Amino acid sequence: MSQDKEACLRAAVVGVGYYGSFHAEKYATLPGSSLVAVADHNADHAERAATEYEVPAYSDHRELIGKVDLASVVVPAKGHFQVARDLIEAGIHVLIEKPITRTVEEAETLIELARKHEVVLQVGHLERFNPAFRALPDSLRSPSYIESHRLTPFPKRNADVSVVLDLMIHDIDLVLALAGSPVKSIQAKGVSVFSDALDMVNAVLHFENGTVANLTASRASTQPQRTLHLFQQNAYTTLDLHAKDLVIQHRKSEHSDSIATEEIRCDNADVLRTEVMSFLNAVRDGSPPAVTGEDGLSALATANWIMDVVEKDQSPMEPLAIFEDGENGNISSRVHHDPHPETNETVFSRSSLVSGKEKENKES
Incomplete structure (x- = not known):
């Protein structure tokens, strides 16, 4: 399911701890995307991100449904499956940090759900976007x-x-x-x-x-x-x-x-920025992500x-x-x-x- 290339994609980050905060910064600054919400069980993390980016914060990721087009899942690996499953079933495109899930059975389920709901499922294997590997x-x-x-x-x-x-x-x-x-x-x-x-x-x-x-x-x-x-x-x-x-x-x-x-x-490129930009492009074009x-x-x-x-x-x-x-x-x-x-x-x-x-x- 491709998006209007002229539309600004509504983005959220689930899990805005140390690494999730970097995802939030990319969505807030990249052209064609807008950080519209964050979600985190940790109230301190959620409040800090909400204040910094002036967006609503939620304690439950399911409150994002209907409000966003895509989301990064940056919670601990044990929570990857539940969060990504709920978002994908709601038609939300997902960039999920590595490892994709705890078990191969969970990963297989997410792949099938993404195919069924026609959403992009990208996995955050960051080194694929390292300039040295790409060169x-x-x-x-x-x-x-x-x-x-x-x-x-x-x-x-x-x-x-x-x-x-x-x-x-x-x-x-x-x-x-x-x-x-x-x-x-x-x-x-x-x-x-x-x-x-x-x-x-x-x-x-x-x-x-x-x-x-x-x-x-x-x-x-x-x-x-x-x-x-x-x-x-x-x-x-x-x-x-x-x-x-x-x-x-x-x-x-x-x-x-x-x-x-x-x-x-x-060049000493911002590798995470390149990864998130690739995800945004896949959502807009309806094309397979760089890391499936x-x-x-x-x-x-x-x-x-x-x-x-x-x-x-x-x-x-x-x-x-x-x-x-x-x-x-x-x-x-x-x-x-x-x-x-x-x-x-x-x-x-x-x-x-x-x-x-x-x-x-x-x-x-």
């Missing part, structure tokens, strides 16, 4: 081997969730977009350092097309780092997602031993798989655990644990889940 040439978007590092000092918030859902999920989404193939198997190891949840995880993803991705996420680091390394025939690319630049090394010619180095310095609900589902299912592997193999002296589907080795949008009939051990069964990029290729 990556198409010829370098099919690497054979990917290595990512996302490291931060221990945070003051979100320490109660696994580093996989807190940090690594950013790189999971990028890797799925680049690989364009279902995940075949996963190796993973993780440890708790400063919290009761996983604070450092390393995961190796093997894709059906032969691509391999080695991901490391840690919130037990002294210095922040957000890098992506892409290796393919005749080229090696480093993306610094923090500094927003690329370094590309490639052979000058196919049969040459001479290596050329190209540096691309990107299916993309969010793929990232969540992969993250859950990684955490399953880590949980299954906690001993630091044991080899990395690998779980594959016996028939086709594909990751599934629906993860379930079935006791093996003979050994009574847990078997991780997964059916095919196609990444966003492959889905686009099939449709084109």
